[in-house]
Amino acid sequence: MAPRRTRASAAAELQVESGERVSSPPPEPAAKRQTRKKASAKSVQVEDEANVEVPKKKMPTRKRKTPAPKEESPVFGDELPHNLGSLPTPDTDDAKQVKADPEEVDQLAKKAAEIASPDADVKSEECYEVERILAKKHGKVTAPKSIPLPSLEVTGCGEVPSVLDALIRTRLSAATTGKNSSNAFKGLVKTFGVLNEGVGKGSVDWNKVRLASQPEVYEAIKSGGLANAKSKDIKAILDMVYEENQARCAALKKEREAKTEGPAGSENEPAEEKNTEIQRAESGVISLDHLHLLSSEDAFARLVKFPGIGPKTASCVLLFCLQRPSFAVDTHVFRLCQYLAWVPKEVQKGQPPVNRETTFAHCEARVPDDLKYPLHQLLIKHGKECPRCRAATSTSSERWEEGCPIEHLVTRHGAKKGEVSPAGKAAPKTKRAAAAKKGKGKKMVDNDSEEAESSGLSDAESDEDYE
Template sequence: MARMTRSATARETALLAAQMQQKEAQPSIRATTATSGGRPMKRNGIVGEPAHKRLKTTGRTTRMNDAQELPHNLVSATLLSELQDKSAPIKLDTRDTTIKKEEIDALSNTLQNTVDKATKAASGPREKEKRSKKTNTYGLTPGISPFPDWAHPTTDECEEVNRLLSTVHGEIVAPTTIPEPSLTVTGCGEVPSVLDALIRTLLSGATTGNNSAMAFNGLVQRFGILKEGVGKGSVDWDAVRRAPLKDVFEAIKRGGLADVKSKKIKAILDMVYEENQQRRDMLLKGSQDAPQDLLTKSEGGKQYEIACADQNFLSLNHLHSLATEDAMVELVKYPGIGPKTAACVLLFCLQRPCFAVDTHIFRICKWLGWVPPDKATEITAFSHLEVRIPDHLKYSLHQLLIRHGKSCPRCRAITGQSSAGWEEGCVIDHLVKRTGKRKGGSMASTEEVKPNGRKRRG
């Protein structure tokens, strides 16, 4: 509808333009008939211009209606005012004019194309800005399995695996309180501060626990711990934010992947700083457009958040007040933070039931038949298992499957019958069908030998 309206306007404007061009040409035509001795009459350099149409100014002659003409010379100021007056009908003068339809169509199309290009140019940057701010959700489907026809795992299957693994690795119970942060062990988010948990978990990715601990300790040694104020005892993340990238790289280089992780850390801290300042401004102004968690925050909570921002204490602790799905969306928007890292922060720091899927869990869940082995990825497996696994088992199964995937001679990555300890068996051996690369061969054997000498299909 908007396009049709603009097109009609362009056609009317084109018709007016054509008429104006014809009227401007008419005096020149009449001037050829007003001759003196067969020559056109000239008055003050203007052919055929009557004296009463001229206005004398300082040293030059000007047409009386020049001041009313627009730069593009399509519509006079008088006519423009009539067009702007919606109550005034548009009058098109068709007397003594012969205007071809093709000419009108061509000029109308030209005008419309010009308007469209200008509109696109004006709206383009805004549309690009909106796209750049779009939250990256990694294709997650909260509350909905990407494999709705895959009926595993059932609650009974989860209970059985949890029971069997507990006999080997001990019973796992989620802590009721979060321990004080360690300055020597990075962990996977088991700290009170959400920002601490996020960066600790980022540092622990794709490396060993020892390496990630060295990286975190490097940050502590170089940038220090806050000695006073609202963030007392926490890493001085604002000092990390303000430091040159090279300094951050040097601080964490012993942990591996320092080039990538230092850039991610700096980018995350910049974003958190900006968000903290924006939230502070909203609180001070009492903005009604503020996020819901700000509108419902207690007065003491508001003052605490303002104090944090005033002292440049970087914080993501407001995520504690968000629903699990909303907190997940907020976390994965930060550079380098995928569903696995975000889920660990939710599980260990925010203490929400959340089944984080790492490489060990993904491997064993495929062998257990809990996800489609040929279709699932770590991300789709997370979405599926988050729906299928009961909340009360998410913490313990996460911990048990990781321990088992690291220690079991049969369930570690790239193992086979020639692996050390293979003969010891596996407590969930009767439930799994191992696939993928194996030690001593390119693919898993379809036949395995149990410690008692019996064969089973696997």
């Protein structure tokens, strides 16, 4: 049987007869389309590689630079707060355009402070370690959920509901003993009486004190020491608060009637409380309770504007009355922060001196908020009781051999504490010690307000160490 003749075989025979050579059978149409697609894709790939050759070399660089600002936190200025140096400047234009929310400035400042200090995490961990050890030694300390009613026997350092009452009580407590400040407060109660209702109920009627003369206030508190300076400060504070209350009253009325912008913090104040504030001002009741409406930073800035009020007093009011995290630095806290090396031991050229104000600035940024209350209390207690960390002790003092629970973390200053200079000689005596030896120590304590508060001999909790 003859083979079947097809169109393809007939065409092949025809091409052979005509002398044409056929190297291979023609490809199928589908194969042609597939080959074209592959060729097209390969062509596009070659073209793409040629087009993106330069960007591909730059891309890794851009990817490396982009995360840098996030690690260094948003930029809000070249200088860090609290005298902690300069913030590293990012090298991308996008990072320079980042702006911080004004309400978050303090949080950003704290983050920036941690970034600027390579050992910030170590310091934070050490804070927790010190708190754990001292709590085991002296008892666990937690901030109270509510503020106690005012005492007429003990002045305290601001542990009362009324902000004005807290401020003046803390001012009375500065640069003297607890016993002396309590005597001064009792003199005010006896002379001017107690408020029976409204703001500050159960404590001194501060409006009556405002209406009295400075000599009358002096006579009332003279048993507490520093009466001249403190009576002037108290009178000036009360007059300033009265004027501020009247100004706020007028601004609140204008806001209510004309719908204009009210005084500071009024945006956080309900209408009912605004009306109450107006009624208080019109009835002559003076108050600083509107500071509750402000941020911690604004409240602190307002407090330190009053005469005789420094960072320590303002910090105590924030911590104990307004119940905001703040690391108040008294004499014991100052001494122990130096022993723990939480602040620079030596002053660098162009930097402010190492004192309680700069210690507050450093520790306010470095001590975690949840530790500010317990560490403040524990360091004071430890500074009073530890046979090695008390101010008036030395290697020859009684109970020195008992040791200290944080011995492995501290380096005490002074020859009496066992410190030896690099040359092997005893550490030099401080100016304070030299002044005390010459009989000038009392004069240092009796300086006015801020200077006395800044000296190492101030505070209700600490003077007993020196007397």
